[in-house]
Amino acid sequence: IVMPFSPGGGADIMGRLFAKRFTEALGQSFVAENRPGAGGLIGAEIVAKSAPDGYNILVTTASLSVNVNLHKKLAFDPLRDLAPVSWLTSVPLMLVVHPSVPAYSTRELVALAKKRPGGMNAGTNGAGTTSHLAVEMLKQAAGIEVTHIHYKGGGPAMIAMLAGETDFRFTSVLTSVPHIRSGRMRPLAVTTAKRSSILPELPTLASVYPGVECDQWYAMFLPAGVPKEILSRLHVETVKALALPEVRDYLIKDGAEPVGSTPEELGAFFRREVAKYAK
Numbered sequence: 001i002v003m004p005f006s007p008g009g010g011a012d013i014m015g016r017l018f019a020k021r022f023t024e025a026l027g028q029s030f031v032a033e034n035r036p037g038a039g040g041l042i043g044a045e046i047v048a049k050s051a052p053d054g055y056n057i058l059v060t061t062a063s064l065s066v067n068v069n070l071h072k073k074l075a076f077d078p079l080r081d082l083a084p085v086s087w088l089t090s091v092p093l094m095l096v097v098h099p100s101v102p103a104y105s106t107r108e109l110v111a112l113a114k115k116r117p118g119g120m121n122a123g124t125n126g127a128g129t130t131s132h133l134a135v136e137m138l139k140q141a142a143g144i145e146v147t148h149i150h151y152k153g154g155g156p157a158m159i160a161m162l163a164g165e166t167d168f169r170f171t172s173v174l175t176s177v178p179h180i181r182s183g184r185m186r187p188l189a190v191t192t193a194k195r196s197s198i199l200p201e202l203p204t205l206a207s208v209y210p211g212v213e214c215d216q217w218y219a220m221f222l223p224a225g226v227p228k229e230i231l232s233r234l235h236v237e238t239v240k241a242l243a244l245p246e247v248r249d250y251l252i253k254d255g256a257e258p259v260g261s262t263p264e265e266l267g268a269f270f271r272r273e274v275a276k277y278a279k
Helices: 010-026 038-048 063-070 106-115 130-142 154-162 173-181 228-243 245-253 263-278
Strands: 058-061 082-090 093-097 121-124 147-150 168-172 186-190 218-223
Touching (some): 010 058, 010 228, 038 058, 063 263, 093 130, 106 130, 130 147, 154 173, 173 186
Antiparallel strands (some): 058 218, 093 168
8 A cells, every 4th residue: 555645644644544454354464655755646656557456555635636737747647547446534634833933813824924925934745735735725815925845745744843844834634633732733724614523613714715625635546447346345345444433433533534435436526626726
């Protein structure tokens, strides 16, 4: 199972979770492997170009739908070369700041950024990730300029935020709640249309800047051309795993909403996301 980001991020958590469940359910070893770089494209390309035999699986994020639009030429076509298996979870991104930043709302953060054009650092999980595009959406909506610092995944970006190297970032609820509860990060808003069930006190970013929405979803793909029986078996085991009480409780506790779609539903959703980020 290839996770195209560094250890410690949401894709890493998802990939290792399913590697464990598949090993138990299918009676053979599933190895979770991090292949970070290029906003998730390196790992995705490895799977897309691998033999369509079911031995290489991609667990990735909404960043894949962003990268389709950001690059004029890709070494592969995610819409053509990857076979959808299942939409795994839907997770809000959160706008968070380091405790040293004197901002307690989105408007206060924007006001600080306007006083120091380009003087505030925004950490992202890599160029072309949803965390990057969320910053761009905020910049456009609020009319601010900030300095991007791109990292190779959510883990390194989180370490930089906790160390005070960056002022703010958009981060997955999955990896952030423990640091928020310990006071090492301050949340300001969520990027989904509705408030988060785990942090319902946080306003939505769209309530301040209408239309600024970004869902950090996680999904599973195989190489295109994989036999239907292999795709079907993997889909069945994925949906079974998501239905297990211990898996659902684990995901919901950390702010993720289990989905478990059909391959066709994921394919249609992925195409809609590509169109959204193209706009």
